[in-house]
Amino acid sequence: MEFVICGTTIRVNVATRAALEARVAERLAQRKGFALATLNLDHLVKLRSSGPFRRAYAAQDFVVADGNPIVWMSRLAGRPVELIPGSDAILPLARIAARQGVSVALVGSTDAALARAKSYLEREVRDLEVSLCIAPPMGFDVQSDAADAIFERLGASGAGLCFIALGAPKQEAFAAAGRQKAPAVGFASIGAGLDFFAGTQQRAPGWARRFALEWAWRMMTSPKRLAPRYARCVAILPGQMLRAALLRLRAERI
Template sequence: MPERLELLGYPLDAVDLEGAVRVLLGWMDAPGAQPHTVITLNPEIVVQADADLELARVIRQADLVTADGVGIVWAAKRLLRRELPGRAPGYDLSVRLLEERGPSLRVFFLGGKPGVAEAAAQRARALYGVQVVGSAHGYFKHDGVEDRAVAERIRDARPELLLTALGAGKQEGFNERFRDLMGVPVSIGVGGTLDVLAGTANLAPEWTRRLGVEWIWRVAGDRKRWGRAPRLGQFVLRVLRTR
């Protein structure tokens, strides 16, 4: 396991993409594999968790917390005087696992609008040869009844990897709340990854991903995301005040 740091009161594992992939593959291969949750931490989730005690608890319970965006890398350098070895965003982490295991990997795709998870699953099967053991859209109630029924369906499908795209906060909460019931070796909250796999959203240009500023491209190109932009400003202020 990588070294675990604490950033703004939340865990952060000092690991790059390839290191994270090795950890997750190890969990899948372990005899009697136990359920694990993965969170790719970004400024938006941190700001949400500051106002949501349950989300804060979920982050602290996660087995692996990777740096998703450049904001987390910047905060670690400024507050902890640490240069992180790299980032492990949700999309890149998902694709690397699909590539690495291919036909031997059992995957369940959860989230998005009706039809998105199914399309993402079909494309993943075509590109990487993975075993699609199930898919379901994300339009269900988080009321202890509908969400539990979805979790039971995932349990019965016996995936090794669960890609959950319910939106920041909800996806992490679902994975943690039902981790023991589902028993999935690796569950990751992946945001818009399924939309990209399905072809209903474009992957940010390579230069933005290389620099870690994909969010600028996404926000600028989607008016629905404009309301989320102020959270970055809140995060920056939080870091500066903490310093």
């Protein structure tokens, strides 16, 4: 499934969880880095208005579908992909790292949340080592000397996998920069996933996720912050669904 936004092609190039785990396992085994982004409708909105975000997305090695609308569009286009929320990818990827003896770094959120997330991960994943936790300050710039210092610490730590919880578009930009400055590290952008583990944010209950209502649950918990965001997402959804349908029609004519 692909989206062409202001001349930049954004492609969901990893369709299933099994494929994602296989690709990450291969990169970690070879001690080669990667950048993983989790595409959702909010990202499509941001990509329309931000050239730097489009460039950061274009630099990602792996892109998965994080959001039911992306999955629905893929099915409509005849190019189905699985739903792989960033939060759900953390434990499987951490288990792969542990099996291969690769240590993990956590970047983002707050010091307290990272400490709790570290404890949770090391408790849940046998033999996992979280070797580095860094909570950048407010206003952190991924193109700054402070970011370069983090990349240096990542390299010195020996971590082969870094979970980034900085929020979009900062985490994707951080991952894109990391591919150049810490090329042996795999960067996975996972949004609020670490805060869920730490208990500093509450994820939508299982029933809401099963019925594709996580967005509604989240909006009710933080309406002032999220209502405008979701309104922008709803505004672009019809056009995106139409483009997906046209992709299928063109493919059937070939």
